[in-house]
Amino acid sequence: MTDDEKIEKVCQWIQWQYETIVIFKSCNKNEYDEEVNQITVCSRGKRDLVLHSLLHEIGHLLVRIDDAKKNRVWNYKRPGEVLREEALAWEKGYELSLLLSLAINLKRYDYHTKLYLSQYVRSFARELNLGKINKKRS
Numbered sequence: 001m002t003d004d005e006k007i008e009k010v011c012q013w014i015q016w017q018y019e020t021i022v023i024f025k026s027c028n029k030n031e032y033d034e035e036v037n038q039i040t041v042c043s044r045g046k047r048d049l050v051l052h053s054l055l056h057e058i059g060h061l062l063v064r065i066d067d068a069k070k071n072r073v074w075n076y077k078r079p080g081e082v083l084r085e086e087a088l089a090w091e092k093g094y095e096l097s098l099l100l101s102l103a104i105n106l107k108r109y110d111y112h113t114k115l116y117l118s119q120y121v122r123s124f125a126r127e128l129n130l131g132k133i134n135k136k137r138s
Contacts (some may be wrong), residue, residue, distance in 0.1 A: 003047035006102045007054060013100060014039070014058055022054065032060040048105060052112045055093030055104075060085065062092040079124040086120055087113075 001009075014020045024043035030053045032039050039057045041050060063085055067074065074081045090113040097104045 001103070003051050006100075006104070007047070007051050009100055009102070010051070010054055010058065010096070013096075014061075018061060020058075020061060024050075030054075030057050032057045034061075034064060048108050049112060051102075051104065052093070052109050055096055055109075056089050056112075056116075057093075058096055059089030059092035062096070063088045079120075079127075083117070083120055083124075086117055090117070 011022045014022060018037070020037050020039060022039045022041060024041050026044055027040070027042050030039075030041050039054070039061070041054050041057060043050060074085065090109075094104075094106075094109060097109075
């Protein structure tokens with residue numbers, strides 16, 4: 001199965017399972033918009049990156065569904081909670097790939113996971129150094 005076929009399979013599954021629309025754009029932003037139940041994925045780049053980004057964004061939806069079932073509420077203005085969801089979304093995306101028998105390249109998926117998580121950590125470190133993040137724990 002090609003990456004494009006895998007992408008199509010994932011899009012059909014998320015539409016069928018959660019009535020979630022996937023939009024591909026030539027942009028630099030991937031996101032799950034909970035308010036409109038829509039996922040936006042950047043269509044530029046290698047096809048495996050597009051597939052992995054799609055799985056990750058669906059992972060956000062799945063994490064939030066799990067949290068809602070457990071009545072967990074998170075403050076996504078706090079870096080630690082953002083990182084928590086980001087890591088879990090990558091994990092859920094991988095679990096979805098197994099569920100759908102996509103046979104993705106785990107080495108490449110792990111590479112993308114570490115790449116994007118490290119970008120969040122660097123961004124939060126810059127904000128902390130600039131005083132934009134409160135150093136106190138609550």
